[in-house]
Structures are given as structure tokens and as C-alpha cells.
Amino acid sequence: MPLELAFACPLPNGMHARPASALEAAARGFAAEVQLINQRTGSVADARSVMSLVAADIRPNDPCVLRVNGADERQAFARMKAFVEETLPHCDPPLPQQEPQEWLPLPRLLRNSGARMLQGTSVVRGIGRGRVVRAGGFRLPDGLALSGGVAAEERRRLASGLELLQSDYERRLAALGQGVERELVAAHQSLARDGWFCGLMTEAIAARGKTAAGAIAEAEAHFSSMLLARENPLLRERVLDIQDVCRELLARIYPGAKAERELPLPEAAVVVAETLTPGQFLALDRSRLKGLVLAEAGRTSHTVVLARSFGVPMLVGVAGIAGISESEPVTVDAELGAVVWGMTPGALRYYELQARRERRRSEVLQRHAAVPARTSDGGRLEVGANLVSSEEAGLAFASGADGVGLFRTEMLFLGRSAAPGEEEQFDAYRRVLESAGGKPVIIRLLDIGGDKPLPYLQLPKEENPFLGYRGIRIYRGFEPVIRTQLRTLLRASAHGRLRLLLPMVSCLEEARWVRGVMDAEWTAMNGRGGSCPIALGAMIEVPSAAFQLDELSRELDFFSIGSNDLLQYFMAADRADARLAGLYSPLQPAFLRLLKQIVDRLRQLGKWVGLCGEMGGQARHLPLLIGLGLDEISVAPSLIGELKRELSRLSAARCRECLENALRCGSAAEVERLLAAKDLRQAPPLVAPELVEVDCDAANKEEAIQIAVDLLHAQGRAVEPRLVEEAVWAREQVYSTGFGAGFAVPHCKSDAVAEGSLVVLRLKRGVDWGALDGQPVRVVVLLAMRESEGASGHMKVFASLARQVMHEEFRARIERGGDAADIAAFLGERLPPGT
């Protein structure tokens, strides 16, 4: 007599791999048959098969029945009842990646284009196009026969492969503490012993003449397509687990045919993966890599740092990547934060307009790059470049870098089997120094360990690498490597203005030790005694360094704040943990106070101080950085032009006030609000020739609004162009701003607007605007106003324009006037001066 228990599925995400493997573990070891019936669909699952449980498509609150039948059913039922009632509801703690993310709306033109797209967090901006290559996915190594083996022999190979895999999983589980990684390995293990999965492979050999390899490929295809058909995104993502297990199983059976470590890339490739280690990234052919799309959500992993320095557009936290097929041509749009494929004419037109806007934008930025960065009241803050390879130096200086604020030498050492020789290093250092043309270059000594392991140094794997054996801490242990690097740098110093930087300094002795080695090498090199004249500095990234600045200053010449690590150590918040993003914020008032204390003390000590973390790369943080009185910020080369432009609009005096106010704030959100205040910036004129287009080729209203917002974007007049566009459309929804006579005055009042602006488009062909008189619109005048500006300043100009546009004579002058400069000059004369 079977025993039954009815219950509603208590899992917030339904039955997916992790709860299913917990259920499977509970059901194991009894003789009785244990079944789980989904009463919504009628499907019956074997509780001892994860795949079978997953296939039953049990969704949250689905009515379910647990049925136990067989020899030891009483004990089995008691155990299963306890599991379902007490353990199952807690089997699915929410994962940070699965939390619903709020994305900015995509531009209307693209959104309505019919192309397919997924959104994600953009961590390296830019746009890349290529064919999808799945990393970590399943790929059958070349040269394996899929069928035609001897069945008994193939069965034996499969069985021993499965056995080997099981014992490997056992070993890994024994070494792992509690946590997500353990759950993942456990889920893989239960897949590898899943009755359905193993049965399907055995059957493929027996009934369809497959080899073990053929059977694995068949099982992979079968379960992947089953999971991809599921509504639950968690299940679709589990395709990656199936692929991992199949790949590992193949590697056990065919050790010689291990799937290639280096992923072959087509001419232009976009790599799509659950996650990608820095080592895996470096193994890719970067000349062919056009974009990266990861499901994992971390923003500051070293893979991100690498991708940024190589300018590879990158998205993270993209849910649903399993739905993008291998070799599909895709566009990684890390400007918008979306991966787009299945292009339509509408989507292509969006990208045509986008390319035009980017050309304009880079022309504008180029003009700023060429001049030294000064605030509107003459304050100075150098903008340096962060480099990871000497090849980037040319681009950095072309973009207007005032120097190199951080050259990370570890990339010379990573991704190889032995340390680089002296000549190879010398070459790289000399190239950077020479391309600087006399500007200062800060080169950081090897910063390795923990999350950036090197095989030839054989650093042990650590429980907590960020608090471990890394940076300057390993120098004594690897003295020959450091000595060689120092010697090479001292030699290269003849080629430019070299300054040396030490990573992860947490106490004075560390710096003294390097100073000693440096002086000894210097003496050996030129045969005279005395101390080495090359400037030596320390990263301030361990909080303890911030509390011995006086002592460190006696040994060292300058300092560079590494804001990423300093913030992570100071707030005790892992920078890769998305749940802690609120804590891991450089706007935390306590962190700002720490920065203030550091910079003030170093100012008193007369030491140079820069900042080289992600904090410096955000234009909206500039008022704080200027207010601090830093000598330099150092950022990715691609950001330099934009930061210099923003800097020129800020007043140093106002920035100091802003910082003082920020130091008194109670939360990062309050600081954020301070930074949004308008009066920090000097406003550019409302009307400018750059905001007028007299031969506009917009084919419809969507394109016209897109082009108008693009002009604002290209001129740096939009904080967030997509929200400006949304605000303009929200206003159009009330009623059309086409008021007749071929004119439309779309407008918005939004703080996504950076600077109050007037855009004029004279269209080549009239477009339908849903105008009051039903006539096509030939002239578009966009009024963009900052909401927080309120009644002041620009509003008077807008009101005057609104009144004048009602007069035929005024409209005719715009419609029949000359070029952009002429129209702008006319408007400038007719409108009252803005304030």
C-alpha cells in the first residue's frame, strides 16, 4: 500500500537543479520507490533522478504528491515527509544573480525594432560584433568516432568513466567548505549519477550503436534541449551544468582528447560564458575577440580589469545566455548594456545613427584631450592613464593622458609558463617610457598572488586570497624575480621619467626592504655607492597604510590610492559580491572621510598623491576628487577625454564645498544627491551650432527624437540619454507636440539632462508627428531642461522661444535660414540671454 503526502511546492523558483539534488540525496538509500507527482501537469518524476525531477516542470505552488511504495516504505516515507516539510522550503536561498535587475529602458528605435536582445550590466563600454563562441560550453573534441564501436567495450568505458568522475567529485566535495561552490559540485555529482542521464547513454550504446563519446553527445543534446524549452530561467541556465558534466566525463574517458584549452576563435568573436577567469581571458586570441558576455554578475573582477584595458566591450549579469546559439552573429552593445542579435532593418538603422553619434562624440572629446585639464577657476588635476600593456601607451597619450598613473606589470607575467626574461621586460618598460615623451610614468612592481596566481611561482591556493599572500608580501619569498624586475626598471629609467610604485604595502618594513634592494641594485649597476634617485612610492590600499603616513613618508616619495582594494578592505565588503554593492560604494561617507584624512596628511607632508581605482573613472565623482585636492587621477585611456571635459566645467572652489558637505552626510545616497546638484558646473550656452542639424535625414518621429537626443549626447549634455529620450516620449504621450505649420517642439524636464539645451533639426522630408493640424513636421525644436533647475535660468529662454515660434516670420527664418551656425546665431540674437 503506497504512502502519500500532498503538498504545494514551497520553492520560490520551482524545482530546479539545486533543490532537486537535495531531494535526490534524501531519497537515496531506500529500497522503496519514491515518486514525485506534479498534479498540475500529471507528470510523474523519479525522486532519485535529478533530471527526472527537473523535467516534471514543477513551478512555485504547484500541487504535488509524494508517493512512497516498496519494502521499507514506512522509514522512507517518514524520512521524505520530514524532508519535504522541514528542509525543502529552505533548499533554495536566493542567489544574488537572480535578483531582478532594474535596467534602463533601451532606446525606442531599437526596442521596437523586432531584433532579439538581452540586457546586462555594462562593465567595459563600447560596441563589438562577432559570432558567438561559448566558452566552458560543450564541444566534442575532434577525431572521436561517434558510432561503430564494440558495444560491450563502449559500455565498459562509459561505466569506468562515470566511476572515475564520481570519485573526483567526492574528493572535491571533501575539500570544500559550505557555500555556493560546494552546492554546484554536489549538483554536478548528482547529475553524473542520475539514473535517467546514465540510462540514456547506456541505451544509446546498446540500441543505437553509439560509442561512449557518441552517447555523451546524445545525452548532452537531449537534456540541453529539454532544459532550454523550460519557462524557468533557472532551469535554462542549468544547461551549463549538463555541459560541464558531459565535458568532464569525456575528459575521463578520453584523457588524450581533452577539449582544447585555448578556444579557437573565428575572425570576429563574441565569447559568451557563465564566467571567465583572468587566465581563460588571457588565453583568448585578443585580436579576434570583439566582445564578452557573462552570466556572472561581478563588476570588478580581474577579468573586467583586463577586458577594460584591452578595450573589449563586456557585459556581466546577463540572464538567459543559454538562449544565444553558438556562432550566431551578435552585437555586444556595452554602451546600452545589451546583447542584440537577429538584426532587422530598424535595428540596423539604430546602429547607423549610433555610429554617427559616436563619431561626433569622439571629435568633441578629441578637442578636450589636446589641452591640459583645468577647472573653470583654474584648478589643476592631472588625468593619467592606467595601463596593463605597453601597447596601450600610444592610445593613452593620443587621448590626452597627462602621464601614466599606473602601469600594471603583472600582465607581463601572467598567462605563461615562466617569468619573462630581463630583455623582454626591458623592452616593455622602455616602450612605455618613450611613448610618454617626457611625461611621468608610474610603474608598479609585480602585484601577484591570491586571485592572480602564477603557475611558475607555485603560490598555494588560499581560503581568502584577498587577505593572503600577495603583492609586496611575497617579495622576500621570490627575491630573484623582484630583484630582476627592479634591476630592469632601473636600467629602463634612462628612457623617461620613471617612478616606481609598491603594491599592498601594509607596514614600513616592507617598503624599507624594497628600498634596500633598489639601492643595492643601483650601486651594482653604476659602480658607485649612494641611494637610488628614482622616485619610489606606495599604493595606499590596505587601511593600515593610511595610519602610518608620517613613517612611510620618510622612506617614500609619493603615494597612490588604490580605491578598489582600499574600499573593499575598509568596508569589509567583497567587491565581487553583488549583494554588497551598497556597502562597496566609494560614496560611503566614512570612506570619503578616510580619503580626506589621507590626502590632507600627505599635503602637509608635501608628498604627491594620486588615485588609481575605479572611483576615478566616473565623471560624477569628479567634484569629490577635485575637492580632495589630489594631484592626479589615473583611469582607463578611453575615459580620459570625457573626464577632462567634465573637469573643465567644474569649479574647484565649489568642489571643495561639495566635498565638505559630503563629509557631513549620513549615507552614500545623500552624497549621490549632492553630486547631482546643478551649481557645481558652469553651464554652456543653451544654443550652439553643434546642436543644429539643417539636413537631417530622419525618416520618422522615432528617428528624429533619437537624432535630437544623440546631438545632446555627443556634446556631453545628457547625463543619461536614454532617460532623456524616455522623458521626451512621455511628454509626447500626453499629446503631440506637433502644433501645426510643420513645426514640433518636443520637450522634457528631467535631471537626465546635464545642461539645458535647445536642439534644432531641419528635416529633409516631412515626417508624421500626429500634429494638431495633421500635417507632416519639417522642423523639430527640442527643449531639454533640467528638472532641478526649476524656474531659474534657462526657463526664461524656453518661454521666449515658445512664444516666438507662434509667429510665422520667426518660423520662416528658421525654415529658410542658412547653415547651422546661421540658425544658432539667429536664435542667439532673438532669445534673451540664459543665466
Next chain:
Amino acid sequence: MKIVAVTACPTGIAHTYMAAEQLEKTARKLGHAIKVETQGAMGIENKLTQADIDGAAAAILAVDIAIEEPERFDRIRKVQVPVQAALKSPEAIFAQL
């Protein structure tokens, strides 16, 4: 005829002022005297006093939103229209007065 008017649109950036201009222009053309108050992003401008209103023959309220101090117009003959109507066919509004 002496007329008073109020214009007010949702964002208060453009149509409030466009409608005001249109009403003034049309009044001039039709030979009326008009004073138009705008309630836009700059707040109330060219405010109508009670004396202005009491001395007028009629009021035009070209508004898409609730206006400030509506009680001023309690005792006067008035025509209320959407802002769009003031832009599109202003003469028709004057014809209703």
C-alpha cells in the same frame, strides 16, 4: 471687449507660453484687449488681480491641469478649453465668449 485668460500645460515649458502668445495674437487681430496669466515652470507670471478679472467681460482658461487660485474666476463668465484648442483654433474660442 476686455478679456482675461490663464494658460497652463503639463510640463510648463512650452505650450503654456505658446498658448498665451496665440491668445494675445488672436485678440489683437480681433480687436479685443486681453491680459494672459501663465502658470508654467516659472510659476505664475503676469498675474491677474481681482480688479483685472472684475473689470473684464469674460475669461478664457486654456488649461490641461488644475490651476492655482481658481476661485478668482468664480463670478466671471468663462470658457474652459484644452491648451491644444487655443493653439489650433483660437478664433473659435473667442467666438464662444
